[in-house]
Amino acid sequence: MVELQGxxxxxxxxxxxxxxxxxxxxxIPRTLLAADEVDAEFARLREAVDQVSTGLxxxxxxxxxxxxxxxxxxxxxxxxxxxxxxxxxxxxxxIREERQSAAYAxxxxxxxxxxxxxxxxxxxxxxxxxxxxxxxxxxLMCLGAVSAGPLSDLSEPVIVLSHVLTPSETANLDRQYVxxxxxxxxxxxxxxxxxxxxxxLPAVVGIGSFLDQVGDHCNVIVDGDRGKVIINPDAETIAYxxxxxxxxxxxxxxxxxxxxxxxxxxxxxxxxxxxxxEFPHETATCIERGADGVGLYRTEFLYLSSHxxxxxxxxxxxxxxxxxxxxxxxxxxxxxxxxxDKMGHRPLAEHEHNPFLGLRSIRLxxxxxxxxxxxxxxxxxxAIHGDVxxxxxxxxxxxxxxxxxxxxxxxxxDLVESGIPHRSNIPVGMMVEVPAAVMMLERFAQEVDFxxxxxxxxxxxxxxxxxxxxxxxxxxxxxxxxxxRLIARCVEVAAQFDKPLSICGExxxxxxxxxxxxxxxxxxxxxxxxxLLRVKKAIRSVSIDQCIEIADRVMQLEAARDVDLYLLxxxxxxxxxxxxx
Numbered sequence: 001m002v003e004l005q006g007x008x009x010x011x012x013x014x015x016x017x018x019x020x021x022x023x024x025x026x027x028i029p030r031t032l033l034a035a036d037e038v039d040a041e042f043a044r045l046r047e048a049v050d051q052v053s054t055g056l057x058x059x060x061x062x063x064x065x066x067x068x069x070x071x072x073x074x075x076x077x078x079x080x081x082x083x084x085x086x087x088x089x090x091x092x093x094x095i096r097e098e099r100q101s102a103a104y105a106x107x108x109x110x111x112x113x114x115x116x117x118x119x120x121x122x123x124x125x126x127x128x129x130x131x132x133x134x135x136x137x138x139x140l141m142c143l144g145a146v147s148a149g150p151l152s153d154l155s156e157p158v159i160v161l162s163h164v165l166t167p168s169e170t171a172n173l174d175r176q177y178v179x180x181x182x183x184x185x186x187x188x189x190x191x192x193x194x195x196x197x198x199x200x201l202p203a204v205v206g207i208g209s210f211l212d213q214v215g216d217h218c219n220v221i222v223d224g225d226r227g228k229v230i231i232n233p234d235a236e237t238i239a240y241x242x243x244x245x246x247x248x249x250x251x252x253x254x255x256x257x258x259x260x261x262x263x264x265x266x267x268x269x270x271x272x273x274x275x276x277x278e279f280p281h282e283t284a285t286c287i288e289r290g291a292d293g294v295g296l297y298r299t300e301f302l303y304l305s306s307h308x309x310x311x312x313x314x315x316x317x318x319x320x321x322x323x324x325x326x327x328x329x330x331x332x333x334x335x336x337x338x339x340x341d342k343m344g345h346r347p348l349a350e351h352e353h354n355p356f357l358g359l360r361s362i363r364l365x366x367x368x369x370x371x372x373x374x375x376x377x378x379x380x381x382x383a384i385h386g387d388v389x390x391x392x393x394x395x396x397x398x399x400x401x402x403x404x405x406x407x408x409x410x411x412x413x414d415l416v417e418s419g420i421p422h423r424s425n426i427p428v429g430m431m432v433e434v435p436a437a438v439m440m441l442e443r444f445a446q447e448v449d450f451x452x453x454x455x456x457x458x459x460x461x462x463x464x465x466x467x468x469x470x471x472x473x474x475x476x477x478x479x480x481x482x483x484x485r486l487i488a489r490c491v492e493v494a495a496q497f498d499k500p501l502s503i504c505g506e507x508x509x510x511x512x513x514x515x516x517x518x519x520x521x522x523x524x525x526x527x528x529x530x531x532l533l534r535v536k537k538a539i540r541s542v543s544i545d546q547c548i549e550i551a552d553r554v555m556q557l558e559a560a561r562d563v564d565l566y567l568l569x570x571x572x573x574x575x576x577x578x579x580x581x
Contacts, residue, residue: 001234004207006182008227009193012202013244014180017217018231019150019158028145031101042095045102048142053082055138057304059171063195064298065278065528074167074191078131087113103145110136131191134166154178159220161211167191173201180222182229184209200530204229251577255533259290263536267543271518273536274330274526276504280318283325285529290536293330293387295526296452296504297322299375300338309371315378323386330387332452332526333379334431335404336371337361337393356466361394366403376411383423391452395430395437401444431504433457438486445497452526453490455505459483477560478507479567484520484555491521502526511538511578512567518544519551534578541575 033041056075064072081087087109094105110132117129140146151160154174160181170192173181178201186192186205196203202224214220214231221230221241230237263273274295275286286294302310302318323331338360365372379390392404405428412424429450432438434457445451459465459478466472477483487503494501502524507513509531515538517525527535550570557563572579 001237002213002231004210004229004231006204006207006227006229007187007193008224009186009205010196010199010201010203010224012180012200012222012224013241013248014159014202014222014224015238015241015245016157016159016179016220018214018220019154019160020211020214021150021160021162028101028103028107028140030104033095033099033101035099038096038099041102042092044143045091045095045106045139048102048106048139049082049088051142052135052138053079054304055168056082059168061278061298061301061304063171063199065276065282071194071197074131074194075171078135078167081131082135103140103143106136106139106143107145110139130164131167134168137166138168151178159222161214161220163211165192167195170195170201171199173199175199175201180204180224182207182220182222184211254577255537258533258536258540259288261290261536261540263292263539265518265539265542265544265547267545269518269544270523271539272502272524273532273539274332274502274504274524275529275532276526277322277529280321280325282529283322286326286532289529289532291329291529291532293332294322294326295330295332295502295524296391297331297333299334299336303336303338310374312374312378315375316381319378319382319388320385323382323388326386328386330389332389332391332429334391334393335362335375335379336365338364356460362392362400362404363394366400366407369407372407373411376408377415377422380408380412380415380422380424380426381420383426384421388423389427389429389450391429391431391450393431393454394433394457395444396434397436398440398443398447401430401447405447431457432490434461435486438489441490441493442497445493445499448499450500450502451490451494452502452504453487455483455487455503455507458486458505459507462486477564478505479513479516479563480560481555481558481563484516484563487517487522488520488555495521500524509535511535511575512564512571514538515542515547515570515574516550516554516563516567518542519547519549519554537578538571538575546574 056079060072060075060079063075090109091105094100094109095102114129114132117132137146151169151173154177157177157179160173160178162181163184164186165181165183180202181196182203183192183205184207193203193205202222204222204224204227207229218232221233221237223230223241263271265271272292274293275291276296276298277283277286277294278298278301302314319333359367379388382388390408392401395401408428412422415422427449429448429452430437430444431452431454432441433454437444455478459476459480462483463475463477463480465476491501501522503517503522504526508517508525509527511534514525514535518539525535550567554563554566557566
């Protein structure tokens with residue numbers, strides 16, 4: 001038996017046979033093109049870039065759906081790298097002017113980028129270098145220069161052991177067969193680690209050189225709680241870890257028993273617990289885990305999962321499926337929440353130096369009514385199948401909200417004139433995501449039917465932090481006292497005007513922070529399906545007075561770290577089952 005120590009990055013325990021991956025070292029030979037081959041080779045590169053872009057966006061959406069937007073934003077950052085104008089210009093120059101093959105140009109340029117980043121002595125930038133190499137590998141796979149390897153053809157449970165795994169490889173691990181993974185390199189803040197944690201896949205990284213001690217199919221235990229990897233464990237060790245696995249499964253089973261129980265505190269205060277979804281197929285998980293409805297239906301996948309712009313019928317079919325399958329439970333549909341930089345179907349804006357402050361979300365929709373109208377028409381048509389509400393994202397001014405609502409009324413009139421079945425009297429709400437909206441909330445509250453706080457963007461815009469920028473990512477904290485004060489103001493205004501208020505950002509999916517939100521007066525949380533039962537367990541374990549006591553104490557603290565440590569202590573006191581030991 002060999003016991004190795006690494007860095008624990010994702011909790012959990014797994015036992016299984018090893019699958020050892022070869023080191024990712026590959027060399028692309030220098031190949032020169034004939035003059036008449038250049039155009040075709042450049043077209044191959046463009047096609048590869050498009051394929052990788054689609055794959056990264058799919059990774060972002062699927063990872064966000066399972067693990068929250070903060071984790072999914074890793075792939076948003078990679079998309080920005082892939083489409084960097086300087087990178088694209090250098091690849092174009094090498095192919096068109098130097099007549100290099102697309103694979104060789106990709107390999108040389110991206111390796112040079114990664115090497116330049118690594119020359120700067122910074123752990124944060126080292127992670128960015130890994131992201132660059134991840135993009136390189138994906139492009140080379142699309143160009144047919146390297147193969148996907150054994151991960152693409154699994155048929156039995158395995159523990160993946162590798163020198164390194166990229167974020168994309170991690171996101172695409174087949175969870176049916178991959179029980180855990182370990183790598184020789186990596187750290188707790190790396191993107192691979194973050195993705196593993198978000199996907200709840202046990203993982204240990206930074207073990208150092210150990211692959212030469214392991215053969216395929218030898219037995220391995222991964223202890224993601226303590227950062228241990230045990231190769232060829234003895235019978236006593238296997239028995240110990242099997243008991244740990246049994247205890248974890250027992251907790252999962254106990255949580256599943258909460259499915260049909262209401263989300264209410266021990267003193268009987270009801271809480272609406274809804275789900276955030278990205279794809280229609282997620283409704284099955286929502287129902288399986290007892291969601292009260294869909295509090296946030298992100299519609300961006302329709303624009304990003306196809307090479308063609310979605311038609312009104314595409315919208316209608318997707319929305320109708322979700323509404324029917326939710327069987328009378330409320331479904332809140334958020335209109336397009338993308339930036340012009342992500343709309344690959346047609347150019348909607350010149351290159352923007354700061355897309356987060358540019359033409360995006362409701363601004364993009366109002367600037368492109370031929371894009372917005374089909375979505376609104378489809379929502380009103382689908383509304384005949386159930387309880388539907390519509391919500392506009394990134395509202396900053398009253399004029400934006402009024403213009404969007406007026407367009408909804410115009411679309412409804414068009415449907416009446418055309419004799420198309422629809423329902424126009426649906427509730428209309430807005431996302432509260434920028435400080436300007438919070439400051440004007442009394443005025444908004446007089447016109448909207450409901451409010452939903454998107455804590456991800458509210459934290460980003462309040463703290464002036466691009467959450468996909470690792471250089472400042474540690475400053476992005478939704479538990480920052482400044483963000484909490486804005487949330488408190490929203491709760492106060494919503495109560496004053498008797499408007500329903502929900503929290504649909506990642507903050508609400510954390511059981512400890514959920515208790516804080518209850519204490520602040522929030523009574524509707526919308527979380528990823530994977531978090532529903534854990535949050536419900538937390539809600540059903542406390543009284544509202546206990547939550548109010550938590551909130552009163554938190555509002556006296558001065559830093560996000562102090563808030564999170566205090567909340568973790570309270571969660572351990574009230575719901576010790578949810579604390580990993």
